[in-house]
Amino acid sequence: MKNKFWDKLKENIVKLKKSKNFYVFVAIGLAVLIGIIYFTSFLPTNDVSSTKENEVTQETSTSEKYARKLESQIENAIMQIQGTGDVDVLITLEKGFEYVYLTEEETKTSASGITTTTTSTVLVNGQPVLVEEIYPVIKGIVVVCSGAGDVALKMNIISLIQTIVDVNSANISIYTSK
Numbered sequence: 001m002k003n004k005f006w007d008k009l010k011e012n013i014v015k016l017k018k019s020k021n022f023y024v025f026v027a028i029g030l031a032v033l034i035g036i037i038y039f040t041s042f043l044p045t046n047d048v049s050s051t052k053e054n055e056v057t058q059e060t061s062t063s064e065k066y067a068r069k070l071e072s073q074i075e076n077a078i079m080q081i082q083g084t085g086d087v088d089v090l091i092t093l094e095k096g097f098e099y100v101y102l103t104e105e106e107t108k109t110s111a112s113g114i115t116t117t118t119t120s121t122v123l124v125n126g127q128p129v130l131v132e133e134i135y136p137v138i139k140g141i142v143v144v145c146s147g148a149g150d151v152a153l154k155m156n157i158i159s160l161i162q163t164i165v166d167v168n169s170a171n172i173s174i175y176t177s178k
Contacts, residue, residue, distance in 0.1 A: 063096035063136050070138075070165065077160055078143065083153055085146030086177060094137040102129035140171045148176040 016022055071089045078087045102122040109115045121128045141161055147153050154174045161172055 063093055066097070066136055067091045067093055074141070074143075074161060074164055077164060078145065078157055081153065081156055081160065083147040083150060084157070087143065087145040088177070089144075090142040092139045092141075094139040096136050098134040099130060100132040100134065102131050138165055138167050138171070140173070141165075141167060143172070143174045144177045145174070146177045148174050 016025070019025075071091050074091075075087050075089045078084050078089070103119050104122055105117055105119050107115060107117045123129070143157055143161070145157070148157070157174055158169050158172050161167060162169065
């Protein structure tokens with residue numbers, strides 16, 4: 001059975017080689033193969049998403065990193081207060097980073113007296129010019145620590161947090177851990 005397949009294949013190859021158009025078929029086949037390889041290199045991969053989605057992901061990621069860094073800094077500071085014991089801090093954000101870019105306005109008055117104003121973002125080397133970066137607004141802070149049963153300690157923790165970040169004391173909750 002195996003020999004029949006190979007014999008038939010060899011027979012077909014010999015017939016194809018005897019054909020006048022053998023080299024034309026080989027050349028067309030190679031050109032098609034090269035074309036497929038070339039053009040598939042330009043196709044987007046599944047890992048690449050739209051620019052808008054990447055911006056949102058990056059903003060969320062950056063905002064979350066900011067919140068985790070603040071949590072760590074506040075935890076470390078609270079642990080320095082005598083009697084706090086184990087400390088866990090959770091920060092929730094109202095919104096993420098906001099970016100303000102440089103814009104320019106162009107006002108045109110037509111012959112009929114209609115004035116139009118267009119605003120566009122200023123680009124330098126194809127990139128918008130950042131004027132201001134607005135940090136995320138903190139919605140609330142939760143602190144859980146073993147020494148939180150002491151009212152004076154709670155007041156010290158609230159004061160410490162307000163010194164580190166500008167948050168209203170009503171948005172700070174402190175609980176005693178198990």
